[in-house]
Amino acid sequence: MAEPLVKKDDDRDDEGYSPFLGIEKGAVLQEARVFNDPQLDARRCSQVITKLLYLLNQGETFTKVEATEVFFATTKLFQSKDTGLRRMVYLMIKELSPSSDEVIMVTSSLMKDINSKNDMYRANAIRVLCRIIDGTLLAQTERYLTQAIVDKNPGVASAALVSGIHLLQTNPGIVKRWTKEVQEAVQSRAALVQFHALALNHQMQQNNRLAVNKLVTSLTKGSLRSPLAQCLLIRYTSQVIRESSMNTQTGERPFFDFLEACLRHKAEMVILEAARAITELSGVTSQELTPAIMVLQLFLSSSKPVLRFAAVRTINKVAMTHPLAVTNCNIDMESLISDQNRSIATLAITTLLKTGNESSVDRLMKQITNFMSDIADEFKIVVVEAIRSLCLKFPLKYRSLMNFLSNILREEGGFQYKKAIVDSIVILIRDIPEAKESGLFHLCEFIEDCEFTYLSTQILHFLGNEGPKTSDPGKYIRYIYNRVILENATVRASAVSTLVKFGAWIDSLKPRIFVLLRRCLYDSDDEVRDRATLYLNMLGGDGLVGETNQDVREVLFGSLDVPLVNLETSLRNHEASEEFFDISTVPKEVKSQPHAEKKAPGKKPTGLGAPATGPASAVDAYQKLLLSIPKFAGFGKLFKSSEPVELTEPETEYAVNVVKHIYDGHVVFQYNCTNTIPEQLLENVTVFVDASEAEEFSEVASQPRRTLPYDLPGQSFVAFEKPEGVPAVGKFSNLLKFIVKEVDLATWEADEGVEDEYQLEDLEVVAADYMLKVGVSNFKNAWDNIGADCERVDEYGLGVRESLAEAVSAVINILGMQACEGTDVVPSNARSHTCLLSGVFIGNVKVLARISFGIDGPKQVAMKLAVRSEDQSISDTIHEIVANG
Amino acid sequence: MILAVLFANNDGNILIERFHGVPAEERLHWRSFLVKLGADNLKGAKNEELFVASHKSVYIVYTVLGDVCIYVVGKDEYDELALAEVIFVITSTVKDVCGKPPTERLFLDKYGKICLCLDEIVWTGMLENSDKDRIRKVIRLRPPTEA
Structure with a gap:
């Protein structure tokens, strides 16, 4: 026989030694043979089960044969009367998840335990059974389960209720028959039973608006014992408020009194849940917000980190829609910047950046600088994005914000973080003309020591477009040419393209650019040499490429306004002949997927x-x-x-x-x-x-x-x-x-x-006939670039729809726009979805739309449509199209 | 839904893990994410000091108890507040079983019992029992004394 697993009290003598040291699956499976002994040693069997559990927790897997063998052996342990071992057996069976043909081996033992006098046997047997049985067996045990739900022992009732929640996913038809018992359990005196019963009750009836309304109406009048249950009730109440008509004749919001009363509950969890529910009410007034914000403010200085986190997280959300409502909390949030918990500190900072006023920007930036060095990249990205928004809000403060961005650009960081900073600087340069010179200078400094090819080429391209239009363009040439000397081929090719843009734009620089480009003719990379040759010809004005300066600029600075895929098709179709390829003949519309629009698919071509x-x-x-x-x-x-x-x-x-x-x-x-x-x-x-x-x-x-x-x-x-x-x-x-x-x-x-x-x-x-399906490669960039000047946002109810996917496709069809980034595909069972659309409206106006859809229980679909375009009247027109569609 | 409960030692080795509704292919990602989170933040933390984070719509509450780091991940109704409740039950039960904040060795010595306690606390992604005295009894199949 092997040594016993654990010697009592030896942990003091041998602190670092693991009782599972050298554990090996094969040996443990061998040991499991003790389960078959006629005289069961309960202690030893428990030890073997513990080892098996440890193996499973270490990610060890059993083959089908091994699992079956262990399972059959484990079923033998039902013979033992030892309660400790029985408890282990229950756990082991759940862990092994036997297949349906094996389950039969234990059902009779479990059924016996379900009818046991010992409530704990009953509770555990219910849990095990519900984990392993299928629908047929469930129908047979249904009677015991419904009895268990209303059992006076809360352990048994909870086991049956939680099993119900679990079974509702697989056998909704059967579980939904338990409504009466579950409703009785909601009234239980045991707090946890009440919590589980309420959760199950709601899940059973979540698609029945009237039933949920009734449930909320009856429960909000009484008081629930469990704070967890009370939190659930608050959530369900919010759902009812959302779905009910906004205001009654008196102008009051239904159930608001209940939510407000919960703000005075003795459990902190309930208070926070109620405050959160109030802040999330649609069209919440500042009067309604005030008491909720007050309690949230108190929690900001709580000694418990979870409460501080919950409060600042909620305030952060409120700050997005009602920044003025939370300004009173600014002082408390400032003290949270030094919170040990970095999640709390990040939330506090980003909230402050949203609510802060112009005068507090400098002070805030000082505090953030100290904080940035000891947080992870994902937090830093959040802060960078918040700073970008702040800078766009207070353009006069660009100097300190730009300095901050350039400082953090020089520090260590991963690609995503650096990209967020570069993107922010680029956006600030575009939107704040005064920030251009300093921003470009910071970017130039950055590419001197940038390890990311993608960012270097992005910056070089940007520099080529913006640099020549600055007061002293010559100062950038050194930074660009350094790239030609020091970098890899991709960056070198970009640098060559950037150099020529300076030459094309500024005549005085042309001779110097010529010299530099000629050097590139001897580059080891063919792309770099090709570019240099092409550009030298262009700038030389020998008539081969561009007739005039204007033509050259058009080639260099004009954007490629045709989709690449169409260009490729046209080029493939273009026959090599004496005729030049004319890019203006390339269609701009994105090729749509073939769809079954035609009524006669097999028809001859007409x-x-x-x-x-x-x-x-x-x-x-x-x-x-x-x-x-x-x-x-x-x-x-x-x-x-x-x-x-x-x-x-x-x-x-x-x-x-x-x-x-x-x-x-x-x-x-x-x-x-x-x-x-x-x-x-x-x-x-x-x-x-x-x-x-x-x-x-x-x-x-x-x-x-x-x-x-x-x-x-x-x-x-x-x-x-x-x-x-x-x-x-x-x-x-x-x-x-x-x-x-x-x-x-x-x-x-x-x-x-x-x-x-x-x-x-x-x-x-129809309206869609006036829209060209023109996609964008990076929607976020396009969205940010087009800006919010001509943005219009509105919400619409689409009524009851077959599914979310059907609603999304209907809206796309009405607008006739191109879905970007695959957002026309809605994951099955999704309750919400965001669709990104782009197109060119008649008059050649670029239009982008971001549409958030949501579907509720009764399949009522609502959507929020945000449209950005180059023309406010077009943004309005798109909304009209949707409103009339 | 409580998506995951994880116990790891100070070196980031997993001692116990329970996932609910997390696809097998995502578990490795969660495991390494949580362990990294702990390595970044739990150094020098006091016993049972709670840490909290959120990742998209998922909440994470974690703490250290003796040599063991405990992570609880949840979503929907199991937000940071409910998870704090769950982790409180877990830490108090583990302390109860081990008699003190455990060393790794002590934790492994009581491994079977701790697995049973966890089975009583979280089942199919729900908090089932929240009273340590009650849990102490029911893991031995003794009826709890009800108030």
């Missing part, structure tokens, strides 16, 4: 109407086609062409679809018609459009199709005038008119023909 080569070539073709029609030539530049919309059912005599071409002041409908009857020849094919439900449109021109033989697609056009730049919408009914001639298939001769008409389906011009 010429231009159903382009098979993707949108890039289709838009090219549309443009050429429309330009070839003199009537439409004066409409200006084509903004967008829609996907073809079918106007006929599949397999009908005439197949017609329409493409909507959008111009600034016009809309052209291109009807792609196909005659599917061999015996017929159509002539003078035109579409009569009734625009009575499209008031802002008036027909200005039409282009009929002269002949439409069998199976040869042809187009007929109708053009409408509409107010310039306005996203006018409307519904159009369409009637196909033509002369139909019978054709003799033998001789191919046609008769004189008769006039005929054919009703087509209606067509709508």
